[in-house]
Amino acid sequence: MATMTCHPTMHIEICLKDSARKDVSYSELRTEVSRHLSLHCSGLYISHCNLLLKSFDRDTNFADKVKSISVDLELNDSESESRLKTLGEHWKCTRHSFYVFGLNESMPSSDDLVLSCNKEEEEEDMTVATHWRLPCSEFHGLWESLVYDSSVKAQLLSYASTALLFSDRDVDQHIVSCNRVILLHGPPGTGKTSLSKALAQKLCVRMGRYRSGRLMEINSHSLLSKWFAESGKLVNRIFEEIEKFAQNSELLVCVLIDEVESLSAARSAAIKSTEPTDAVRVVNAFLTRIDKIKKYPNVMIMTTSNVTGAIDLAFVDRADIKHYIGKPSVPAIYHIYRSCFEELIRVGIISGSCSSVLELRELEESFSYKRDAQATTSQSLYEISRLSEGFSGRTLRKLPFLAHAFYLKSVGVESSVFIEALRKAVLKQKKEEEELTHTD
Incomplete structure (x- = not known):
């Protein structure tokens, strides 16, 4: 009996420069990029299944057309061990999917949604949502x-793609149910909001059946109006705005509700109080609107929460996927620091080449036999990663900046000098956090 072999897919996203968006031939561009990746970038590692190329040789045919190239591996479960292979090793055994797109440069501030409430001849203006034109x-x-x-990341992308596919194919919701609601929960600073925004952007690039996309970020705190009985109306009005966008079947609409526990906690507290009516009404309106928005196949709702215990169970039940986002481990911290190191080398703040820091697999091997400058730098960075355990991703991304601001203030510094400055910045951050904890 023949077995079916499912080859992994390599997604190649080509971001065009503004000047090239009108005249470029997509088929010729895909051919040029494919040749470039297979010949000139074959030795690069696809770290964490992602590779982002921002700089190209001037003699490359597409250098004046392309802003960046992103390579993303969609691996099967049995091939999870393959993530440390080079692009060249993956190239021959994967299917290739190409996406060509341009970026929207408009600022979100001009698209803020302002709702007004009238009560006793007073008017209250509240910016309850901001929306972006995607990809931006x-x-x-x-x-x-x-x-x-x-x-x-791979799980969310697979989930969202399947959810939109089932909606697009008009799968009967009474038979196969999907609410297209995501809940990301965990401590602050772990990247829940950033992941939601990045997912919306990625879907707009990948889902070719939509001409463009919108991301609407809702401020859940502002939905709780100080005026009695107005909060429920605000919820209804904001979802009416969402439905206006959703009526355009060529538009992918992504809704992000940050700190969704604000609504849930309001209902929980209200039920215990003597006057629960308004707070309960706003959460009921919110849940009802989520149920109704399902009829639009082009809407994806993403929510985040910092306080898992405060999330209303009625909402949790509506979320198809609930994923905990925790603080990064030491290997993840090392990868974050390595990416920061490469970026600072790229712009000349640190001297050297972008290969100055080893990949994690190479680093592990280096402890036993390597003692060159590259290995020494990488091993020192790994020790700093151990020292940084417990920091959030948000804090980790700031530390290279603080290292330069407090201890360097110059460009073109040696790797070893920057490593020492980063160590000092990490120790300073730990001391500050300990002092804050002791004060509390």
Whole structure:
């Protein structure tokens, strides 16, 4: 009996420069990029299944057309061990999917949604949502910069793609149910909001059946109006705005609700109080609207929460996927620091080449036999990663900046000098956090 072999897919996203978006031939560009990746970049490692290329040789045919190239591996479970192979090793045994797109440069501030409430001849203006036209320059490269210990990025992308596919094919919801609601929960600073925004951007690039996308970020705190009985109306009005976008079947609409526990906690507290009516009404309106928005196949709802215990169970039940996002492990911290190191080398703040820091697999091997400058730098960076355990991803990304601000203040510094400055910055951060904890 023949067995079916499912080859992994290599997704290649080509971001165009503004000047090239009108005249470029997509078929010729795909051919040029494919040749470039297979010949000139074959020795690069695809770390954490992602590779983002921003710089190209001037003699490359597409250098004046392409802003960046992102390579993303979609591996099977049996091939999870393959993530440390080079691009060249993957190239011949994967299917290739190409996506060509440009970025929207408009600022989100001009698209803020302002709702007004009238009560006793007073008016209250509240910015309860902000929306972006996707794909946008603000989120470019965000997906590739996010590092997690689990395969959460691949899982979310697979989930969202399947959810939109089932909706697009009009699968009967009474038979196969899917609410297209995601809940990411965990401590602050772990990248839940960034991951949601990056996912929205990625879907707009990958889902070719939509001409463009919108991301609407809702401020859940502002939905709780100080005016009695107005909060429920605000919820209804914001979802009416979402439905206006959703009526365009060529538009992918992603809704992000940050700190969704604000609504849940309000209902929980209200039920215990003497006047629960308004707070209960706003959460009921929110849940009802989520149920109704399912009829639009082009809407994806993403929510985040910092306080898992405060999330209303009625909402949790509506979320198809619930994923905990924790603080990074030492290997993930090393990868984050390595990416920061490479970026500072790229712009000349640290002297050297972008290969100055070893990949994690090479680093592990180096402890037993390597003693050159590259190995020494990498081993020192790994020790700093151990020292940084317990920091959030948000803090880790700031530490290279603080290291330069407090201890260097110059460009072109040697790797060893920067490593020492980073060590001092980490120790300073740990001391500050301990002092804050002791004060509390």
